[in-house]
Amino acid sequence: MTEPSADSPQRPPRDSLFEAPPMGEQERMVEAILFATAEPVTVRELESRMPHGCDPAEALAHLRKRYEGRGVHLVRVGDAWAMRTAPDLGFLMSRETVETRKLSRAAIETLAIIAYHQPVTRAEIEEIRGVSVSRGTVDQLIEMEWIRFGRRRMTPGRPVTFVVTEGFLDHFGLENARDLPGLAELRAAGLLDNRPSPLGTSHSDEDDPDAEEAGSADQSELFED
């Protein structure tokens, strides 16, 4: 253990029994005590633990200065003192693990319906999917910032509508929702069968100009925004 060389020369050789240790030593002591103690330490407690004649308040002041701008600070907690991580480094104290998962089938279907039919109400989504949409699915999509609330529908009950977000377009590499492949393209890609769909809703008027199923979105509003 090397002692601070700076204090060594002027330290009295052996009469330390009655004389307080040099301030450099006192600072080391305070440093060690604050480091190792499980809770903040008061000046009074420092005094009781350090050799007779020490001045912990002064040692604290030196130590505090020494830690200025460092990764750890000396902070006052009530009338006690403790060492704490510098606030700007708090990000080092948490570790984020990112796990990538495929979106559930329910979520992706809900998302697809919103993308193709926006603005669309929950009732409409349920009608199109044929099953009820869980609150969790919608919340998840909102939390992912892929959908958001649109204008309220001017129908009885004034239901809220859902629309896709900029984040959604970004993620899927679309300029806007109109760039989504239309029914004709889906059909050409073999994704859609040639038989007429049982559902009247459609995304583009080139195929099904008059889709008038109850609850279906009015076309004019379909791709607003």
Place this chain on the structure above:
Amino acid sequence: MTEPSADSPQRPPRDSLFEAPPMGEQERMVEAILFATAEPVTVRELESRMPHGCDPAEALAHLRKRYEGRGVHLVRVGDAWAMRTAPDLGFLMSRETVETRKLSRAAIETLAIIAYHQPVTRAEIEEIRGVSVSRGTVDQLIEMEWIRFGRRRMTPGRPVTFVVTEGFLDHFGLENARDLPGLAELRAAGLLDNRPSPLGTSHSDEDDPDAEEAGSADQSELFED
């Protein structure tokens, strides 16, 4: 935390995203992480917690220098690093002292034999002590996390070996197992050799490459560390 000002002007703006923080900042980060943790932290873990491109090994070297002679030190424990109070200030810490369970003489000797002879089999420990090693002794040392199982010895029966842990190094203030007190002298005196008993083995062939007696150590492995 001063950045070489020279490269600031011509630095392309987008690069800063991928450039490591200045060394002074990296030192602060390492300081904060080590202060926040009671257990030693490996360089690899530091690297994973710090921003991309940081060089924790260099930051550690700076930090170690900074804490030389202070009340708290940066110590190396195997592949990891930790902050520890200076041993000469232990007298201030009576309150923090943890009562370690009193170890039996058998346990202490077994521990020393494992430390100095690692990796070592139970048969070898028994050969050195001239008495069988009780299960409880080994269990106690494992439970204290001072020893653990090492690789199996590639001899008949493939006996397990024991080695000391990082916790052992930390507890006894050793940077690594090579720093054990008196290790070099013991080795030079041949006292760490595993000399098979002239009676116990029927081998007279000096240069038999693979000793076939169960429990005889293969020398090559005995002294790796």
Place this chain on the structure above:
Amino acid sequence: MTDADNSSEPISVTDRLAAEALVVDVDGFEGPLDLLLNMARTQKVDLRKISVLALAQQYLAFVEKAKALRIELAADYLVMAAWLAFLKSRLLLPPDPTEEGPSGEDLAAHLAFQLERLQAMREAAARLMARDRLGRDFFARGLPERMERVRKVQYTATLLDLMQAYSRIRTRDDFRPFVMDRDSVFTMEQALDRMRGMIGFAGQWTDIQSYLPEGWDEDPVRWRSATAATFAASLELVKEGRAELRQSETFAPIELRRKEHPRD
């Protein structure tokens, strides 16, 4: 019959006391080697210069005495006694050239080595325990800050997923697998047609498995055919300069995306 220096005396109070001491002593020793080491110390010489013969005699005398006093010695003490008796005879008798095995000197040297090694380990243990120790002489952080672990789940989906989901909804009620003349064969032409229609939407790397037609991924025979055709079609698209393929390692998924600036 003892032939040791401290030979037997008539049974007396001192003997009884000695017997008790013997019991206590045997209890205090960690096996015969430990006992031998302790006896060796009474020779008051460097362990390297010890008289193994004298030591063997001392040990044998101890065992004899224990027997005379009807003290039960543990088996390993008796094994050691037998070994030392053998050693003694080897050391005392002139070497017999016809006899195999190690010489008395070899055996004695090994015993001396064992004692020295045990002694060295004792000292090493003492030095180890006398070091500055964590929690006694130096201390770890008393107020560690808890490392927060934030687990974040990121959900992903590709445009193709979206298209397929939507198509699935639109065809749900009347969906059935394609009916082909050859039931379980998906031709490369079919795959190519299908993929030409879809490739424009594959801006992201997408597993070519996602391009398999609906209903072709359950039956292994159909799956194999569709996979082969889709793979061949992918290669064709790459050849046409319309797509790129990649695979990170052997058996990893093969991924496809459209080429941003197709040739021509």
